[in-house]
Amino acid sequence: MLSLIIVVLATVAAGFIVWANDKRHAKYGAGLPAGVAAGVGALSWIILMAAGFGYLPGRTWIPWVLPIVLGAAASVGAVLVLGRNRTRNDTHRLTAILRR
Template sequence: METVWSLVIVILVVAAAGFIAWATDHHHDAYGIMLPVGAAVASACLTWIILVFAGTGYIAGLTWMPWVLPMAVGIAAAVCVPVLVGRRRTKRDVVALTEILRRS
């Protein structure tokens, strides 16, 4: 049961980081609010599952890994995924809008 609570805390931290990443991104109008949150939570959960199945939560000296590493991976995903998607989406929207305006 102790490991389940570590997952809950990791999810809460990375979800908050995802919301903060969305709020601070200049291109957040190009994608939905759940993109950074979803990317952060999915990557953190996958990392946590891999680390727990590897047994790092029960090895002396490595008990920090299922806590800190998923949070770091989730925060990195919350920052990187929206930056990439926001820039690409904005460029594609400009190209599509230009094409529509040329046809008119």
């Protein structure tokens, strides 16, 4: 259970780092990338533990490292998709309002 806590804390930290490094981070909240990272990290940890990758000699790193990497990657993907779409939608709405 301690490994799950460490994985969640590491993925949340990665999500905040992703948010801080995004140039369009004013378009969405700071909790979004951290939440996506934590959710994906915890879910992948649960799946890996249920699949039997728990505490095997020589493979102990898999349920520790892989969920953190997957969570960070999901956070980057969510930020790229959401930031681009949100900026485009806000620009279209603002243009429509200003044309009235």
